[in-house]
Amino acid sequence: MNLTRKNIIGRSGKEIFLDFDEDIIRKFGFVALNGKRSSFKFYLPNLKKHFQVNVFSPEKYYFGILLNDITGITEQEIKLNELLNFQLIIRKINSLINSCKNDKEFYKKVCNEIIRINGIIFAWIGLKSKDYKVKPVSFSGILSDYLKSIEVRWDNSELGFGPTGKAIKENRNIIINNISIDKDFYPWKEKATSFGVKSIASFPIHYEEEIIGALTIHSDKENFFNEDIVNVLIEISNDIGIGIRKFLDKEKIMDKTEELENTIDNMLSSFSKIIALKEPYTGNHSLRVSKLALLIGKEMKISDERLQALKYASFLHDLGKIFIPSEILNKYGRLTSYEFNLVKEHVIKSYEIIKDIKFPYPTHEIILQHHERIDGSGYPSGLKGNEILLEAKILAVSDVVDAMTSNRPYRPPIEIDKVIEELVSNKGILYDEEVVDITLKVLDKFIKN
Numbered sequence: 001m002n003l004t005r006k007n008i009i010g011r012s013g014k015e016i017f018l019d020f021d022e023d024i025i026r027k028f029g030f031v032a033l034n035g036k037r038s039s040f041k042f043y044l045p046n047l048k049k050h051f052q053v054n055v056f057s058p059e060k061y062y063f064g065i066l067l068n069d070i071t072g073i074t075e076q077e078i079k080l081n082e083l084l085n086f087q088l089i090i091r092k093i094n095s096l097i098n099s100c101k102n103d104k105e106f107y108k109k110v111c112n113e114i115i116r117i118n119g120i121i122f123a124w125i126g127l128k129s130k131d132y133k134v135k136p137v138s139f140s141g142i143l144s145d146y147l148k149s150i151e152v153r154w155d156n157s158e159l160g161f162g163p164t165g166k167a168i169k170e171n172r173n174i175i176i177n178n179i180s181i182d183k184d185f186y187p188w189k190e191k192a193t194s195f196g197v198k199s200i201a202s203f204p205i206h207y208e209e210e211i212i213g214a215l216t217i218h219s220d221k222e223n224f225f226n227e228d229i230v231n232v233l234i235e236i237s238n239d240i241g242i243g244i245r246k247f248l249d250k251e252k253i254m255d256k257t258e259e260l261e262n263t264i265d266n267m268l269s270s271f272s273k274i275i276a277l278k279e280p281y282t283g284n285h286s287l288r289v290s291k292l293a294l295l296i297g298k299e300m301k302i303s304d305e306r307l308q309a310l311k312y313a314s315f316l317h318d319l320g321k322i323f324i325p326s327e328i329l330n331k332y333g334r335l336t337s338y339e340f341n342l343v344k345e346h347v348i349k350s351y352e353i354i355k356d357i358k359f360p361y362p363t364h365e366i367i368l369q370h371h372e373r374i375d376g377s378g379y380p381s382g383l384k385g386n387e388i389l390l391e392a393k394i395l396a397v398s399d400v401v402d403a404m405t406s407n408r409p410y411r412p413p414i415e416i417d418k419v420i421e422e423l424v425s426n427k428g429i430l431y432d433e434e435v436v437d438i439t440l441k442v443l444d445k446f447i448k449n
Contacts, residue, residue: 024053030196031055032063034142039118086232089113093239103247107138110240114217115141117229121196121220122146125205125240126164127213128154134164134213143218146195150188158187163202167214173234174202177223192218199224203237207244215240285402290314293398295442296435302390309361310391317367317395320349344379347371362389370395373430393432397423397439400431405447416447 024040031038038055052068092113100106107125114123122141126134132155139147153160154168161184163174176182177199179189185200192200202216215237219225225233293314297307321329324346328339335343351368369392372378374385378396404414404422420440427436 028055028063028065031057032061035060036115036121036142086117086228089116090232090235090239093236097239097243097246100243103244104138106243106247107240108140110236110243111138111140114215114233114236117232119219119221119224119229120217122218124216125213126152126216127205128168128211132157132160134168137213141218143195143197146191146197149191162188163200164214164216167202167204167216168211171204171211173204173230175225175230176200177225196220198222201225201230201233203233205237205244206241207248212244285406286315286318288402288406289317289395289398292401292439292442292446293394295446296394296398296438297391299438299442300390300394300434305361306391309359309363309366310394312359312363313366313370313391313395314398316354316363317350317370317399318346319353320346320351323349344371347380365389366391366395368392370399372396374432375429377430388432390432390435393435397431397435401439401443401446416443419443 027038027040030036035057037057038053040053054066054068055063056066057063093110096106096109096113100109111123111125114120120141122139122143124136124139124147126136129135132153134152134154136147151159152162152164154165159165160169163176163185166172166184167174176185179185179192179197179200182189185192197218197220199219199222200216202214204211205213205215215233217225217233290311293310294307297310302310321343324342328335328342331339347368347370351364354367355364357364366389368380369383369388372381372383372388372392373396374388374393376382376384400422401419404419405416407413420443423431423436423439427433
């Protein structure tokens with residue numbers, strides 16, 4: 001066989017591959033056009049050898065062939081190799097349950113693994129809906145146009161008696177090894193045949209005690225679904241159910257977590273309103289402090305857990321002010337030393353109110369330290385530098401910025417230039433240097449919001 005470029009161009013496949021029958025040449029063309037791998041066995045009389053042929057397509061309109069001489073290999077050995085391949089695919093699907101980030105990724109990768117089985121040209125996962133339709137959530141293979149062009153149901157209409165609908169309704173595996181003679185498949189037969197489908201099987205998918213969908217498999221071979229293939233696909237459909245349970249349970253947990261977080265946010269907002277009633281001039285001070293603190297924290301790339309603690313501390317840092325007389329909090333003139341010492345006690349009072357609440361991070365310590373200063377001139381403990389939690393340093397700057405830019409009984413809001421001057425002149429003295437630099441970076445965004 002002289003397969004030079006000159007001898008190939010312009011000639012038909014049959015002229016080039018004299019020892020291949022037309023069905024095999026069609027398979028080569030099918031792979032080149034659709035990108036789906038194909039594998040089959042054939043015998044070359046002139047060589048007196050049996051070959052396993054694996055055909056693949058590196059890009060559209062091209063195909064490559066790998067020939068494996070299986071002369072002398074028994075059918076039992078071939079079957080053993082197939083079973084080993086099945087086990088590898090099942091192990092891979094088992095690993096996807098833990099490695100995939102979400103259900104969509106899981107469904108897609110499962111379908112991708114299934115079509116690696118020789119003889120399967122299409123696999124899709126469908127979940128039932130309340131309107132009795134079976135809605136595809138993922139698929140893989142060459143029949144995406146076919147799937148988009150048909151309707152599958154699980155009711156008692158004509159469209160509910162296909163393999164997928166029956167698998168869901170009747171909670172059993174449905175095997176059709178020849179679609180041309182199956183009367184229930186009549187509504188889809190013509191279209192499926194035009195796509196090269198010859199046999200179909202569908203397997204119910206369970207979530208807890210409920211059937212929620214089905215795995216449906218298409219083959220281009222009649223009588224494809226033998227006992228070995230069916231057992232493999234049953235195991236895969238069970239694994240899909242396990243995966244769905246994992247992702248649905250995770251989703252429920254996330255919903256509960258979000259619900260809890262919303263409850264906590266509402267509670268924190270209520271505390272802020274209580275403080276505002278005591279000190280009307282501060283208004284939404286805690287809310288604004290929280291927004292700036294979170295902008296700074298995110299820019300500094302602190303963890304989500306620490307950001308959450310910073311948020312809680314920002315909302316609750318002034319809670320102790322409810323114990324301070326309103327006439328002191330809202331005094332128009334300068335506070336006496338006695339009055340100022342009373343105001344300073346709000347830090348300890350805030351700490352004492354929340355110290356027994358089990359926050360995921362030392363929120364109570366952040367609150368206790370938010371009036372400490374880098375040089376040790378703060379209160380209540382006179383902590384210095386690294387003795388102060390980073391979150392407390394962030395809260396300290398956020399608190400000062402909002403206090404200066406807000407109305408007070410004794411003065412109007414201070415201009416932003418003066419605020420910046422305060423931060424810069426006391427950087428490394430009262431306030432942490434990095435926190436000040438980041439604050440100046442996000443300040444414009446905070447003011448606009």
